[in-house]
Amino acid sequence: xxxxxxxxxxxxxxxxxxxxxxxxxxxxxxxxxxxxxxxxxxxxxxxxxxxxxxxxxxxxxxxxxxxxxxxxxxxxxxxxxxxxxxxxxxxxxxxxxxxxxxxxxxxxx
Numbered sequence: 001x002x003x004x005x006x007x008x009x010x011x012x013x014x015x016x017x018x019x020x021x022x023x024x025x026x027x028x029x030x031x032x033x034x035x036x037x038x039x040x041x042x043x044x045x046x047x048x049x050x051x052x053x054x055x056x057x058x059x060x061x062x063x064x065x066x067x068x069x070x071x072x073x074x075x076x077x078x079x080x081x082x083x084x085x086x087x088x089x090x091x092x093x094x095x096x097x098x099x100x101x102x103x104x105x106x107x108x109x
Contacts, residue, residue: 010045014038031058035075036067055079064090 003011003024011020014033023030027050034046035058046055056079066088067075073083 004049006045007049010034010038010042014042027054028058028061031055032062032066035059036071052079056081062088064088 001024003021007024008020011023011030014037015023015030023033031046031050031054034042035055038046055075059075059079059081064087069087072087075081076085077083
């Protein structure tokens with residue numbers, strides 16, 4: 001796919017540790033970086049090239065620990081989500097998932 005120089009430059013500014021063409025193969029990765037690290041100019045460029053659904057998908061698939069609480073609330077609000085929704089988490093600590101393995105082992109004894 002051919003990318004505009006404007007998009008490649010924006011990508012370089014927000015995701016500096018991989019070639020922009022590689023990053024843009026996964027639009028959610030680029031958009032997540034724009035949402036977290038981008039300047040208003042980067043957001044403007046990204047809005048020209050990606051649909052609202054792409055932005056929402058990028059936010060919904062963000063890895064745990066990527067967004068700061070402030071950026072998470074801002075983009076949830078901006079994209080029509082619930083600003084009070086919890087940040088992505090690696091584990092659900094409200095459940096005692098870690099006990100399952102221990103209890104299974106004790107039953108086997």
